[in-house]
Amino acid sequence: MRNDSPIRVAVIGFGTAGRFFHAPFLAADPAYDLRLIITGDPDRQAAARAAHPSATVAATADAVTAHASDLDLVVVGTPPSTHVELAGNALRAGLDVVVDKPFTPTAAEGRKLIALAAELGRRLTVFQNRRWDADFRTLRRLIADGRLGTVHAFESRFEWWRPDGLGGWKGETGVADGGGILFDLGTHLIDQALQLFGPVTEVLADVNRRDPRAGCDADDDTVVILRHACGTSSRLTMSSVAALPGPRFRVLGSRNGYVKHGLDGQEAALKAGTSPADPAFGREPEDCWGRLGQGHETTPVEPERGNYAEFYRLLALALRDGADLPVDPGDAVDVLDVIERAHTNAKK
Template identity: 50%
Template sequence: MSVIRTAIIGFGTAGRVFHAPLVAADPHYALSAIVTGSPERERAARHSYPQTDILADTDALFASAREFDLVVIASPNDSHAPLARAALEAGTHVVIDKPIAVTAAGAREITTAAREAGRVLTVFQNRRWDGDFLTLRDVIARGRLGEVRQFDSAFEWWQPDTGTGWKDLAGPDQGGGVLYDLGPHLIDQALQLFGEVTDIHAERDRRRPDSRSDDDSFLTLRHVSGVRTRLWMSTVAPAPRPRFRVSGSRAVFRSHGLDPQEAQSIAGRRPGETGFGLHDDGRAAVVEDPQGTQNVPLHAGDYREFYRRLAAALREGGPLPVDPNDSIRALEIIEEAIRQTR
């Protein structure tokens, strides 16, 4: 495989802000096609990627599937599993934007289908390459916090009115709501850091009168390792909590603000440009212990690593950037949270 001919289904936030810029920035890939049924998004795609074919629907894509090696599914959540099956049946490898599916059973079916088809299937858990998360992993690995006891992680913003996009209009059975939107990120990070979970407690609320799904949710997880995780996710937070607050036997780690890569991409900056992935204000995390507080420089976030690792997997048989079973486990936790709060 010389260059990985790639088609992206969907040109909303996931396709436009994340996948298309990352694929276009990596010399191992060719951004060969974008599928969108929206005239406005079609115009935006043609403007940003004039050498890329813009297709109106997936029928056109799968009719010419032999022209592609990889299909990236960046469409609404309830379409992930059906489109993944169609792509696998057409003979392509598949990237699914999180969540891998709406149900764990559906996710297991498509991973089985990928294995039987002899095709690669992976999940875009890009938050593994957030700069603050990379910094936290390094701090923990160096033992600066001692024995980690409590992991607090929050992903919150202020959007007091419901929007007109599918994330606000979809019900829980369609993968709508903040738990399906942000939970796959926060849960995946917790599992990556601290391993398997034995106990789950969930709270889900609809704070906006016209919300169809949860817009303010909370999870606590008890890990086999003994760490307790607390996860906040909200679209109605007038002011956010710290992004991370991690308590250990020796010190506490804190960081504030979301990784800048999404905002930078929306602003028109591109992966690989000078300063991409770093906060423009030069902010740092802090480690605080009884002797005082020390600033910890934040690593640069780098979502390009996902596609670098995928290229190695496709071309050389290297490990996947994300094992789909990790995403299935996170989805099982989400399903348990929903069961508790119906």
């Protein structure tokens, strides 16, 4: 690949991941050429053709290997039980690979994929896009600037109210195949905690399935507590049955606390059809800003801009110039290690 030539991309899967989290950013970034979209669903095929008329739409992933000589990069945005096979096939076809989270159903499978990529001389990364949420970027800045002091308690939540149950693979796939809310949202919450506070020495978990129509063991209401080697305790809550959600972040330090309500707005904007190129994309309205302070004396904190596009900007530098990957796949394996410990400890 010439450094000035567009990176030729295939996206496998055109559900939520492929349609909203990958294809729009690839289409908006001149460093990429979205050439191929794979989906077997007729409605999604029609949506792909309408949104990306210059891309070829095919029904099966066989088209990736058939057209490998015309591609440089494959993005795997399918259910986690398919990640190992699809990513492995792409690597063996001589292509670099992005895998959506959760990376693989087990940490052992993730390690094997990393080893395969190294053996073949290919680049492999994982789409941990929540590292570029506006609120998370803001929190990183506050910690780096010392405005919180030493953080001793970190509370982080993804909660919503879906009493009819989780849809798709998240609620219908067993834990052994990467199903459930801990694999779905826990990958983000755990990754953020590890990025902020480093390795963990202890994992506690309360893992539940509240949906009475359960046909598998996929959890929908889970709390994980991490004790980090640095001394910080992280309490991570993920639930689809939270009638009244708590704050997105509540962080307590030796100097100040920080509280942030509401979710990052990038996902909602993408689903509403907003282009990542829109000047307002990723900017939080003032009434959504978090607050910093002590007791009743708090002040609003102007947030960093949310920027999921940064993942693909950094990836282009990695593929063209040999720079660091936007996400080290080893980080994703560390997250899977924590998830496995959480599921194991919850059964004790």
